[in-house]
Amino acid sequence: MVKIGDRVRFLNDVGGGVVTSFVNKTTVNVEGEDGFEIPYPVSQLVNLSEVERVEKGIEPEPAPERITENVKNIPEPQQAEGMKLAGKTSPDFYFCFVPDDSKNPLTGETRLVLVNDSNFTLLYYYSHYRDEKYELVKFGSVQPNSKVNLESIEQNDLTDLPDFVFQLLYFQDNEKELHQSVAKKFKVSPVKFYKEKSFQPNVFFRKNAMVLQITPNVLAVELDKLTDDDLQKVVKSKEKAEAPQTPFMKKSAEVVEVDLHIQELLDDASGLSNREMLEIQLEKVESEMNEAIRSHVKRIVFIHGLGQGVLKQEVTRLLKSKFPKYYFQDASFKEYGYGATMVILRKG
Incomplete structure (x- = not known):
């Protein structure tokens, strides 16, 4: 028996944490050292708080008497539905590698995490593919806009990485049609774990992570369904809509x-x-950039804002790789703050 606040260890898995809430009668949320909450069956938990009490010879607290007088129609606790966010209609699921130290990923463990960045409830089957066989690692469900730890790897594991395989099924209540299941296999090169740039800032974790998209671009999938006539209509409407607009x-x-x-x-x-x-x-x-170069523009300023700095870093990376001959710097602080990058295309 566990209660909120008990320290627990997973019976058939690595890790543990503190019980934070009850999902239903048989499942609780456990918060690990990384701050993530994981739903876990009570039957697969070892209550460390109870073990410590037994070792110290402390008698367990008597169960409180159940008071039934004047108590009517008390509803049963319902399973948490997860957090649904307005405007999210796309089934976006990600496979993430989160090292303890992204600047030196080989020094500690790297957590493998499944992220459900959608309003769908997600059922997953996660396995390793090695020697022409699929070996089950974990399966379960992920609530909307939440994540679940799959496993952890260390430097020794990099010498024999398997292919990482997902089979996913997603759904919402009261839908009018069913969604196709998703199957995805990832072959990750061990070399990536030796490069700091493989792990980037992201919206899912406070730490840098390698983020791999599981689901395809939904817009591209929908585009494949269009007929030639549909495409012509889209192109014509787009041309009309963009005609009065200037490129910048x-x-x-x-x-x-x-x-x-x-x-x-x-x-x-x-x-x-x-x-x-x-x-x-x-x-x-x-x-x-290409248009400005053709037009002999002297300077071009890209306004990216502050945010978490991800866009600025990606703009910097693009300029260095594709336009290395042009000097760039932070734009005027007085005019843009820290939120813009200026590229000097020609002097004078």
Whole structure:
């Protein structure tokens, strides 16, 4: 028997933590040392608090008497539904590698985490594929907009990494149609764990992580379903909508400003994952750079804002790799704060 506040260890898995709440009669939420809550069956927990009391010879506390007088229609506790966020319609699921120290990933453990970045309830089957066989590692469910630890690996494990395999089924209550299951296999090169740049800032963890997308780009899948006539209609409507727009806002003949905030680039970004939005922003940077170079613009300023600094880092990486001959720096602090990067395309 466990209660909120008890320290527990997983019976058939590595790890443990503190019981924070009851999901239902047979399942509790356990918060680990990393701060994540994991739903876990009570039958598969070892109550460390009870073990310590026995070792110290402390008598267990008597169970409180149940008071039944004047108590009517007390509802049974319901299973937590998870957190659903407005505007999320896309089934976005991610496989993440989170090292203890992202600057030196080999010094400690790396946690493998399944992230459900959607309003769907997710059923998962996670396995290793090695020697033409699938070996089950873990299966279960993940509530909307939450995550679950799958396992941990260390440096010794890198010499023989398996393929990581997922089979997923996702759903919501009162849906009008069923969704196809998702199957995905990842082959991760051990070399990635020797490179600090493999682990980047992200929206899911306070630590840097390697984030791999499990589900395909939903917009691309829907596009494949369109007929040729549908595509022609989309192209024509897009041309009409974009005709009056200028590619960027000109501050003067010498300086061009490009606002990379996603609401400035798209009328509606709902349904896009963070990674998809980042790809759109970086495509904008590259296209505007090419246009500015062709137009002999003197300077171009990319307004990315502060945020968590992810977009700024990716813009910097793109400029270094694809436009190495051009010098860039933080734009005027007085005018933009720390939220913009200026590229000098020509001097004079």
